[in-house]
Amino acid sequence: MPLISFARWRLLGSSISDMPALAAPGPDLLLMAELKRLGNNLNQLVRLFHREKHEPPIGLDGVLDEIRRLINRELAGDR
Template sequence: MARPKLDITRNRQFNVGLTDAEFAKLLQAARVAGMRPVDYVRAKIFAKALPARTALAVRQLDPLLLTHLARIGNNLNQVARQIHQLDLESPADLAPALAELRAILREALKG
């Protein structure tokens, strides 16, 4: 189902240069907030309230778990970048590993 059209005409752009690390951090923050990156940035710029579930979901997780998840995410990002740069096929065991990681995350967020 398509998103409903808004009566807002956005005819101006504001481009910002980001490092790879900054961009990855932005994408992660938007993902945690359950928002598209563009909507997340717009909300931050204009100080709109972000969805309450963002703060709650992150607060429920153990800080050590968050650290480990960040490291795992960083490693996966590096692997994906290399696979794309070298134009390689994804390893056969990657999909099951990602599925397992998603299941762990779902369980952790239920907490």
């Protein structure tokens, strides 16, 4: 609740126990958009690896694990 709304709520005589519950924050939309772009880039790389019959680069598994961790953290609301 914005500060001005809280102040209005209290100044008009409402008690804190009557205050509406705060909504849980949603996922960070900018982070989710960036992760989506990153996923698209990874898909393009994987297609190239398959088409050219190259082995994936060393360390790719770690990058994918970190992306999964960020997505799961964001969806769980743990910031």
